[in-house]
Amino acid sequence: xxxxxxxxxxxxxxxxxxxxxxxxxxxxxxxxxxxxxxxxxxxxxxxxxxxxxxxxxxxxxxxxxxxxxxxxxxxxxxxxxxxxxxxxxxxxxxxxxxxxxxxxxxxxxxxxxxxxxxxxxxxxxxxxxxxxxxxxxxxxxxxxxxxxxxxxxxxxxxxxxxxxxxxxxxxxxxxxxxxxxxxxxxxxxxxxxxxxxxxxxxxxxxxxxxxxxxxxxxxxxxx
Amino acid sequence: xxxxxxxxxxxxxxxxxxxxxxxxxxxxxxxxxxxxxxxxxxxxxxxxxxxxxxxxxxxxxxxxxxxxx
Numbered sequence: 001x002x003x004x005x006x007x008x009x010x011x012x013x014x015x016x017x018x019x020x021x022x023x024x025x026x027x028x029x030x031x032x033x034x035x036x037x038x039x040x041x042x043x044x045x046x047x048x049x050x051x052x053x054x055x056x057x058x059x060x061x062x063x064x065x066x067x068x069x070x071x072x073x074x075x076x077x078x079x080x081x082x083x084x085x086x087x088x089x090x091x092x093x094x095x096x097x098x099x100x101x102x103x104x105x106x107x108x109x110x111x112x113x114x115x116x117x118x119x120x121x122x123x124x125x126x127x128x129x130x131x132x133x134x135x136x137x138x139x140x141x142x143x144x145x146x147x148x149x150x151x152x153x154x155x156x157x158x159x160x161x162x163x164x165x166x167x168x169x170x171x172x173x174x175x176x177x178x179x180x181x182x183x184x185x186x187x188x189x190x191x192x193x194x195x196x197x198x199x200x201x202x203x204x205x206x207x208x209x210x211x212x213x214x215x216x217x218x219x220x221x222x223x
Numbered sequence: 224x225x226x227x228x229x230x231x232x233x234x235x236x237x238x239x240x241x242x243x244x245x246x247x248x249x250x251x252x253x254x255x256x257x258x259x260x261x262x263x264x265x266x267x268x269x270x271x272x273x274x275x276x277x278x279x280x281x282x283x284x285x286x287x288x289x290x291x292x
Contacts, residue, residue: 036233060280068280099283160288169285171274183275200291203228203269204284207291 002028006105009076010051012125013105020119027111033098039080040096046084049112052076055102058174061094070173073099075166079129085109099169144180147218152179153189154217157199161208229261230274236281243273243282 002025007013013024030053033039039050042061052074059071059080071094074080084092090109107115115122143152156179160167176186190206193199198214200207208214229251237258244252244259252273253262258281261267271284 035231036235038235067278070280157288161290164289167289168287170288171283171285172271173274173280175286187271187275204287206286206288208288209291211290 001025002030002105006030006053006103009053010079010105011077012079012129013051016119016121016125020115020122023115023119024105024107024122027114028105028107031104031106033102033104035098035100035102037098037102038095039098039102039104040084040092040094042092042095044092046081046087046090046092047109049082049085049107049109050080050096051105051107052078052080053103053105055098055100056169057096057098057102059094059096070171070177072177073170073174079126080104082126082129085112140180149179149181149185150189150192151218151220152181153186154193154198154214157206157208158211158214228269229264229267230269230271230282230284232259233281233283234258236279237277238279238281240278242276242278246272246276248272 004021004025007021007024013021016024031050033055039057040046054076056073056075057078057080058073061069061071063069080096081092084090087093116126143155147155153175156175160170172183172186172190176183179186190199190201193214194201196213198208198210198217200209234257239254239258241254241259244254247267248270249263249266249268251261251263251267252259259273269284274282274284
């Protein structure tokens, strides 16, 4: 039986009725992993749904040339592996690896199905998550068509710097995945931004120096 | 300089290919039987080439973005 205090960091679950939370507490279990451990392996049967209580993970796929591609990064509250479970093939669509020490609430595929059938508020909350993810993909698609990679990177750096709790631990691969490009382009643009005096790089730190100059990268394309 | 000032190596992912060691422009990495280690951590410039070249995604060079004070 899971202590319901673990539900607090997971808005999808903490917003549910006490009856549904009781079902989850009864059926779910907690799992803790260290940084760098693999939670889900691409291509293997999808057996569990995960909800991130604490820590962060990255979603990755191996490309045909054998190189790894980062698809996304998630923090506390995120549901994971849901689409794989809902897909008829029930196969993990990507691998998930922990970036930090991570605690997860876990539901088996059968318990996940049970909740979908017996807890309408659970199903509705999941639909809300899907709506958010579709909106994110739509925004990304709009960004891809409306803004250059340069503008998207400037926008993302500003967003990160404005949210100190989310601004740490990003690799160039992860930034590239988030703005819809590849690492090489992110690396080149960061060098250009630095040469233009917009940012300063110092080992792990990217300091944004010229606020107006960075906003100009975006506004220039809004005109 | 602290231990975390160097890129982070995930030895579970590393397949000992040695590409990171060969690519490091300042020879900060050295290959051991267990995988690459930063034997010259002070010379590491955090250029992130090791992260880029690793085919297994075993090396992460995380960044923090902030406004300059």
